[in-house]
Amino acid sequence: MDSTMSRRSLEQMAARRDRSGSLWLIQAFSGLLLVIILGVHMIAHHFIVEGGLRDYQQVLDYVSNPVVFTVEALFVVVAVIHALLGVRAIITDLRPSAGTLRAVNWVLVVFGALTIGYGVYLAVALQQLAG
Amino acid sequence: MMDDIQPTTDPARPKSPLRAWFDLRGRSLSTLAFALNRLTAIGLTVYLFLHLAVLSLLLRGPDGWDSFVRLARSPLFLTLDVVLLFGVVYHMFNGIRVALVGMGVANRQQKGLFYGLVGLAMVLFVVGAILIYTK
Numbered sequence: 322m323d324s325t326m327s328r329r330s331l332e333q334m335a336a337r338r339d340r341s342g343s344l345w346l347i348q349a350f351s352g353l354l355l356v357i358i359l360g361v362h363m364i365a366h367h368f369i370v371e372g373g374l375r376d377y378q379q380v381l382d383y384v385s386n387p388v389v390f391t392v393e394a395l396f397v398v399v400a401v402i403h404a405l406l407g408v409r410a411i412i413t414d415l416r417p418s419a420g421t422l423r424a425v426n427w428v429l430v431v432f433g434a435l436t437i438g439y440g441v442y443l444a445v446a447l448q449q450l451a452g
Numbered sequence: 453m454m455d456d457i458q459p460t461t462d463p464a465r466p467k468s469p470l471r472a473w474f475d476l477r478g479r480s481l482s483t484l485a486f487a488l489n490r491l492t493a494i495g496l497t498v499y500l501f502l503h504l505a506v507l508s509l510l511l512r513g514p515d516g517w518d519s520f521v522r523l524a525r526s527p528l529f530l531t532l533d534v535v536l537l538f539g540v541v542y543h544m545f546n547g548i549r550v551a552l553v554g555m556g557v558a559n560r561q562q563k564g565l566f567y568g569l570v571g572l573a574m575v576l577f578v579v580g581a582i583l584i585y586t587k
Binding site for chain 2: 349353360368372374375376401404407408436439440447450
C-alpha cells in the first residue's frame with residue numbers, strides 16, 4: 322500500500338468506483354430499455370409509414386394517442402440519460418482531474434435536464450396542437 | 453486517479469488516450485468492437501440532439517414540417533438515413549452484448565455472442581436499408 326495515500330483518498334477512490342459502477346448499471350438498463358422503445362419508435366415512424374416520414378397532420382394524429390405520447394416522452398427521457406452517461410464515460414476515459422470531472426457532471430446534468438424538459442414540452446405542445 | 457480505467461490504451465504503445473483510439477494496429481476484435489461502439493455512440497448522440505431540434509419545426513405549422521419532409525425524401529437524406537440505421541443497429545446489438553457480458557452473463561461466449569448479435573444487426577441493417585430506398 323502506498324504510504325503517501327491517505328485513508329480518506331482511498332475512501333474517495335472507492336466511492337468514485339462505486340458511483341461509476343452504479344452509473345454503468347443505469348446506462349446498461351437504459352440501453353436495454355432503449356432497444357425496445359427505439360425499435361418501436363423506428364418501426365412506427367420510419368418503416369410503417371409510406372415514404373418513411375409522416376406529414377404534419379399525420380404526426381399530430383399519431384401523437385394525440387395517449388399511449389404514443391407516453392412512449393415518446395419516455396423515449397426522450399431514457400435516450401437523453403443513456404446518451405449523456407455515454408458522453409460522461411468517454412470523458413472519464415480521457416482521465417480528467419477530479420475537479421474537471423465534477424464540472425463535467427454538472428454540465429451534463431443541467432444539459433440533460435434542459436433537453437428532457439424541452440423534449441417533454443415538445444410532446445405536450447404537439448398533443449395540444451392535435452386538440 | 454483513474455488509472456484503472458483505460459480500455460483503449462495499449463500499455464505496449466503508450467500514447468494519449470484520444471490518439472490511442474485511432475490506432476488500429478494489433479487491436480483485438482473486442483477492442484475494435486468497443487471502438488466502433490464508441491464511434492456510433494458519438495454519432496447517435498449528435499443525431500439525438502439534431503433530431504430534437506428538427507422536431508421543433510412541427511411547432512411552426514404544416515409549411516415548415518412538410519417542406520422538411522420533402523427534403524428528407526431526397527437521395528442524399530436517404531443515404532444519411534442508411535448510415536444512421538447502421539449506427540443504430542450496430543450500437544443496439546453490440547450494446548446488448550456489452551450489457552450482458554458486463555453483468556456477468558455469457559462471459560465465456562463473448563466472441564460467439566458478438567458474431568451472433570452483430571450478424572443479426574447486419575441482417576436487419578440490409579433489410580432496413582432496402583426498405584429505406586424502396587418504401
